[in-house]
Amino acid sequence: MKNNHLRYIPNSISFKLLLSICLCVVPMVALLIYNNQQSHNVLLSQVDSTHRNMLQIYTVQLDSQLNSASSYLANLALYENDPQIIALSGSESAVKLATMRVKNDMDDRMLTNNFLDGYFLWVEEKSGYVTFYNCVNPLHPITPGDDLKAFIKEQAISEGTNFSWQFRHFRNKDYLFLIVGKDGIYTGAYISLDNLISEFEPSDVPGSHLAIIPPADEASYLLSLPEGIQSIAVRSESADLLMMEHFSRNEITKILPLMQQYSWLISTLLFLLVIVLLVLVKHIVTDPLIRLVAAMHHIEDGNLDYRMPPEHASVELALVSSTFNQMIGEIQNLKINIYEQQLNVQKAQLRNLQLQIKPHFLINSLNMVYNLMGTSQIPLARKLIQHSIDFFRYMVHVDEHLVPLHAEINHVKAYLDIQSVRYQDQFIYSLEVDPTISDMLIPPVLIQGLVENSMKYGLSLDSILRIDIRITAFEKEYFPYARIEISDSGSGFSEDILEKLNAGKKILREDGSHIGIHNITQRLRFLFGDNASWEFKNRNGAVNTITIPATFSDTALDSPD
Structure with a gap:
């Protein structure tokens, strides 16, 4: 017994999984080494992405302040009154007040702009005197002097208004200058590139440096960088400049243990490992599971005679296979036993539904015959008797689940002819049937039940009720279907009844309202399953639409004799 148990251990899933794990331990160690080799690429990519985002955000902030400064200076030089007053007014007090307003406005704006080094205003007055004001940023001020005033005058006179930020070299440093104006009135701003670089300088990457250059110098600048330098470039939208950050790859990756010389070996081992694992998993797990799934598909398709072949991959799967086969046999x-019991019960239910003859309808029919004979309307009484015979013969002698459509139509006509004698001019009806499906099989009293419901709830003394019966054929996934629509011009369904009817819910009312429709949907569900559908709605009255497969049989009941 013990030896037999030991004999099955090598073929168990647990042992095979344990063996597979042991076979994977050593290759996984090599895989970790290979992963370390690849990690420096991931790190470089992450650093590049992070710094590119930082540089883009910094450039957007710079563009925002450059645009704000450009708009302010253009408005001040071309549209504001104070520079015009300084240039053209002969009143000394007016000039002083205008100069003071400009100075205060520039000082206030400088407090909200941390990139600009200064604003300036250069105005040649009517008397020939030049008013020059330089508002500097307290965070990194530029020392005012005659050389600054002379430089601004030279730029304004030589170039005039350019409305764009330009690179300029002043006091052995590079600046961005903007000069706006005309006719002796010039405003502008300037920014030190060194200050822009110092504002950005990141600290997370050793050796990182930001350079600000014209876009035309990008190619020559990249060629000047030494080997192993990674660069990131973002172009400004507001100025003709390129923000370029560069850093050394070695400074970033030297903290990682690299084994590049073994990368080819690790790749080969990983490839072989994947093949081995795939073969093992396929033989031990995948193939048996595929066979099990295939067996389930056979069962799902209704083939309960299918049985799984014996499994030899493992003891557990062999047990699953044999248990599955045993379970399917029992199911x-x-x-079969449950189906036979349900079939007997449902036959009895259908028979009960088919044979439901309401006593008041029989009494009313006999009463109408009596009244007609009492008024000497003998031909009409005979006609009513004949229609009643046809009606009750159909109701009593139909013993089938399905009957031909033309037989049901004849029954509906008999019912409507009886009701036309009773209600005379209170209703009219139309009947349209596609002749290609007149022999299809439908549940008995299906159409008559819906027509009776329309008569019951649609008739009124105020108007003439119209009932339209329309039966058409169509195809659905290459299979013939029939659409049965009974509509009336009555008051229609209430909202709560409509919701319950479409949901197939049972309607519990003391007077039994619409119980007949619920019985019809229950019969359709039993006979056709998901292939049958129904819809109840209001459209100038009640509309009943039923869709069922159009099935035909040569042995079906032709007439309810």
Whole structure:
């Protein structure tokens, strides 16, 4: 017994999984080494992405302040009154007040702009005197002097208004200058590139440096960088400049243990490992599971005679296979017994539904015959008797689940002819049937039940009720279907009844309202399953639409004799 148990251990899933794990331990160590080799690429990519985002954000902030400064200076030089007053007014007090307002406005704006080094205003007055004001940023001020005033005058006179930020070299440093104006009135601003670089300088990457250059110098600048330098460039939208950050790859990756010389070996081992694992998993797990799924598909398709072949991959799967086969056999026997019981019960239910003859309808029919004979309307009484015979013969003698459509139509006509004698001019009806499906099989009293419901709830003394019966054929996934629509001009369904009817819910009302429709949907569900559908709605009255497969049989009941 013990030896037999030991004999099955090598074929168990647990042992095979344990063996597979042991076989994977050593290759996984090599895989970790290979992962370390690849990590420096990931790190470089992350650093590049992070710094590119930082540089883009910094450039957007710079563009925002450059645009704000450009708009302010253009408005001040071309549209504001104070520079005009300084240039053209002969009143000394007016000039002083205008100069003071400009100075205060520039000082206030400088407090909200941390990139600009200064604003300036250069105005040649009517008397020939030049008013020059330089508002500097307290965070990194530029020392005012005659050389600054002379430089600004030279730029304004030589170039005039350019409305764009330009690179300029002043006091052995590079600046961005903007000069706006005309006719002796010039405003502008300037920014030190060194200050822009110092504002950005990141600290997370050793050796990182930001350079600000014209876009035309990008190619020559990249060529000047030494080997192993990674660069990131973002172009400004507001100025003709390129923000370029560069850093050394070695400074970033030297903290990682690299084994590049073994990368080819690790790749080969990983490839072989994947092949081995795939073969093992396929033989031990995948193939048996595929066979099990295939067996389930056979069962799902209704083939309860299918049995799984014996499994030899492992003891557990062999047990699953044999248990599955045993279970399916038991289910097959149980299903046959349950189906036979349900069939007997449902036959009795259908028979009960088919044979429901409301006593008041029979009494009313006999009463109408009596009244007609009492008024000497003998031909009409005979006609009513004949229609009643046809009606009750159909109701009593139909013993089938399905009857031909033309038989049901004849029954509906008999019912409507009886009601036309009773209600005379209170209703009219139309009947349209596609002749290609007149022999299809439908549940008995299906159409008559819906027509009776329309008569019951649609008739009124105020108007003439119209009932339209329309039966058409169509195809659905290459299979013939029939659409049965009964509509009336009555008051229609209430909202709560409509919701319950479409949901197939049972309607519990003391007077039994619409119980007949619920019985019809229950019969359709039993006979056709998901292939049948129904819809109830209001459209100038009640509309009942039923869709069922159009099935035909040569042995079906032709007429309810």
